[in-house]
Amino acid sequence: xxxxxxxxxxxxxxxxxxxxxxxxxxxxxxxxxxxxxxxxxxxxxxxxxxxxxxxxxxxxxxxxxxxxxxxxxxxxxxxxxxxxxxxxxxxxxxxxxxxxxxxxxxxxxxxxxxxxxxxxxxxxxxxxxxxxxxxxxxxxxxxxxxxxxxxxxxxxxxxxxxxxxxxxxxxxxxxxxxxxxxxxxxxxxxxxxxxxxxxxxxxxxxxxxxxxxxxxxxxxxxxxxxxxxxxxxxxxxxxxxxxxxxxxxxxxxxxxxxxxxxxx
Numbered sequence: 001x002x003x004x005x006x007x008x009x010x011x012x013x014x015x016x017x018x019x020x021x022x023x024x025x026x027x028x029x030x031x032x033x034x035x036x037x038x039x040x041x042x043x044x045x046x047x048x049x050x051x052x053x054x055x056x057x058x059x060x061x062x063x064x065x066x067x068x069x070x071x072x073x074x075x076x077x078x079x080x081x082x083x084x085x086x087x088x089x090x091x092x093x094x095x096x097x098x099x100x101x102x103x104x105x106x107x108x109x110x111x112x113x114x115x116x117x118x119x120x121x122x123x124x125x126x127x128x129x130x131x132x133x134x135x136x137x138x139x140x141x142x143x144x145x146x147x148x149x150x151x152x153x154x155x156x157x158x159x160x161x162x163x164x165x166x167x168x169x170x171x172x173x174x175x176x177x178x179x180x181x182x183x184x185x186x187x188x189x190x191x192x193x194x195x196x197x198x199x200x201x202x203x204x205x206x207x208x209x210x211x212x213x214x215x216x217x218x219x220x221x222x223x224x225x226x227x228x229x230x231x232x233x234x235x236x237x238x239x240x241x242x243x244x245x246x247x248x249x250x251x252x253x254x255x256x257x258x259x260x261x262x263x264x
Contacts, residue, residue, distance in 0.1 A: 001026060001028070001029040003029075003035065003036055006029050006030070007036075007148070009026060010039055010043060011043070011172055013027075014040055014044055042127065046120075046124065113174075114219065114221055114226065115221060117226075118222055118239055120171060120180070120191070121240075122222065122224075130167075131168060131169055133169065134167040135167050136159075136164060138157045138165060141167060141181070142155040145168055149179060149196070152262075156250070156254045156257050158250060158253070161249075161250075163184070163190060163250070164183060164185070165182075166183060167182055177196070178193055178196070179193070180193055180194075181193075181194075188241050189240060190240040190247075191238070191240065193236070193239070194234060194235075195235045196234055197233040206218050206228060209244075209248070212252050214255060215229070216228065216248060218244055218248075225239070225240060225243075225247060226238065231255065231258060236251070236254065238250060
């Protein structure tokens with residue numbers, strides 16, 4: 001097995017989903033190839049960090065409401081025994097009837113996509129070398145991404161604004177590859193995610209703002225600011241602790257560069 005054969009099966013290799021023969025060959029290659037071994041090790045560490053991210057819990061108001069309903073139902077249960085009403089069925093009906101309006105809107109795919117990208121930003125930030133390809137040269141990073149996902153990815157140079165390009169890596173969400181650019185300004189990191197093709201049902205949510213004639217969706221999740229937008233079938237999302245003004249300026253320059261490259 002060679003590197004070009006190993007790369008497409010990296011995710012399945014790390015997850016242990018390959019058949020025995022292919023897994024053995026992949027393991028042998030990773031053991032003898034420092035670059036592929038490093039990729040596999042980085043993906044394992046990323047999965048470990050992702051599992052450590054705090055999970056969303058039910059709001060205190062909802063939990064208090066559920067506890068109150070439970071106590072109320074216990075008191076009513078004693079009366080139902082005398083009236084011959086099936087207690088368990090009545091309790092189930094009451095709980096479903098009261099909770100359905102609260103349960104249905106929870107966790108739409110678009111919200112989960114935002115959470116996934118934010119979690120990736122947090123997890124990569126904790127890895128010692130988050131960039132799979134480390135380089136401050138936008139041209140070299142763009143070429144590296146083009147060779148691996150077969151598409152042009154604009155890599156703006158923000159050095160004049162004190163935002164340094166660190167590198168890039170190939171990530172994945174919902175079995176779809178996405179490009180990840182990493183920048184830093186002082187101690188603050190800026191992640192730029194590009195999903196090549198996203199259906200209308202997966203448009204990122206947020207508050208709509210207008211900046212230099214274009215609309216963007218801004219939001220906050222886990223104390224991080226997000227700026228997202230659609231450009232044709234692709235979706236871009238920037239995640240950082242930088243101010244919205246800085247993020248929108250970066251987004252506008254990326255968008256301008258993408259349009260300019262499309263005309264070439």
